Amino acid sequence: MKTRSKSTIAGLAMAACLVVAAVPASADSIDLSSMKVSLDAPKPWPLKNLIEPGKIVIATSGQTEKESFVGDNGELQGALIDLWTKMADDLGLKPEFAKVEWPGVIPGLVANRFDLGCEGALWTNARLSSQDFFLTRPIQVQVNVAMVRKDSGIQSYADMAGKKLGGVKGEVELQSLLTKLNASPDGVLSLPGISEARLALLNKQMDVYGTGLHIAAAAMEGPDGDKFTILPEPTSVGVASFCVNHREADLLNAVNFLIARYRSDGTMKAINEKWGVPDTSGLLSKLAY
Known part of the structure; x- marks a missing residue:
C-alpha cells in the first residue's frame, strides 16, 4: 500500500513538473490574437424589478442625430436605438421607447416610469453619488465644446465676454461652458432640447451653445450646418453612461455585462460605424474602462 502511494505521489510530481515545463516563460509569449473569449x-x-415583466421601457429625447432621432418614417432610429434594441433582445425583453425631453428623463426614472434612459449622461460627483438612479459603466468618452455662428466673430473664449450663452436645460455640457468661462448662470438661455438650442443659435437668440462634440458635429452636418463652427479647445472631457432605475440593480448588472460584451465582440463599434458615430472604445480602454 505504501509502495503504491509513493508511486502515485511520484507520478503526480512528475506530471506537475511536465506541466510547469510546458508553461511559457512569459505571459507575453502567449498568442491571444486568435483566441475567442466567451x-x-x-x-x-x-430580472425581478422591471416596470412591466417581459418589457424594458427606455427613455430617449429622440433629438440626437445619428444616435436617437425620428426618421422619415416617423420611427425612432439611430445608433443608440439599434444598441438598445439588441440589448433588449439579448435580455429576452421587448423594447418600448418613450420619447421624452432630456429634463424629464431623470425625474421619470425616479418616478418609476422608465427602466433605462440617458443618451449619454456625463459622470459628475453628484450623479455618481445620487440615490435616484444608477450610472452604467461608460459607453463613450464625452468631449464638451462651445459651438458658435461663423459670423459671430467669436474665435476664442476671450471673445465671449458679454455674449449670450445657452444650451439644453439641466445638461452638464452647458455647465461645462459656464465653468470654463467662470460665468454666472444668470441670464443664460436654457432650452428644453437639442433642436431648440440649435435653432436658438442659428436665429441669434444666443451666441454660444455649450454642447457635446458629437451633437455639434451632427448639427454642422445638418441643415444650415455651414453657418456653425466649433472652438478647437474643449470646455471639458469626461465619460458618459446610460442611467438605470435605482430599483433595478439586477438590470444594472445585466446592462454592464452587455456593454462589456458589445465592446469586446465589436458590436458597439459596428453599430457606431453604421451610423457614422465616432467610436471611442480605444479611449475608454486607456481610461481603464
Whole structure:
C-alpha cells in the first residue's frame, strides 16, 4: 500500500513538473490574437424589478442625430436605438421607447416610469453619488465644446465676454461652458432640447451653445450646418453612461455585462460605424474602462 502511494505521489510530481515545463516563460509569449473569449449570459435574464415583466421601457429625447432621432418614417432610429434594441433582445425583453425631453428623463426614472434612459449622461460627483438612479459603466468618452455662428466673430473664449450663452436645460455640457468661462448662470438661455438650442443659435437668440462634440458635429452636418463652427479647445472631457432605475440593480448588472460584451465582440463599434458615430472604445480602454 505504501509502495503504491509513493508511486502515485511520484507520478503526480512528475506530471506537475511536465506541466510547469510546458508553461511559457512569459505571459507575453502567449498568442491571444486568435483566441475567442466567451461571454455567455442567461437568456432571458432573471430580472425581478422591471416596470412591466417581459418589457424594458427606455427613455430617449429622440433629438440626437445619428444616435436617437425620428426618421422619415416617423420611427425612432439611430445608433443608440439599434444598441438598445439588441440589448433588449439579448435580455429576452421587448423594447418600448418613450420619447421624452432630456429634463424629464431623470425625474421619470425616479418616478418609476422608465427602466433605462440617458443618451449619454456625463459622470459628475453628484450623479455618481445620487440615490435616484444608477450610472452604467461608460459607453463613450464625452468631449464638451462651445459651438458658435461663423459670423459671430467669436474665435476664442476671450471673445465671449458679454455674449449670450445657452444650451439644453439641466445638461452638464452647458455647465461645462459656464465653468470654463467662470460665468454666472444668470441670464443664460436654457432650452428644453437639442433642436431648440440649435435653432436658438442659428436665429441669434444666443451666441454660444455649450454642447457635446458629437451633437455639434451632427448639427454642422445638418441643415444650415455651414453657418456653425466649433472652438478647437474643449470646455471639458469626461465619460458618459446610460442611467438605470435605482430599483433595478439586477438590470444594472445585466446592462454592464452587455456593454462589456458589445465592446469586446465589436458590436458597439459596428453599430457606431453604421451610423457614422465616432467610436471611442480605444479611449475608454486607456481610461481603464
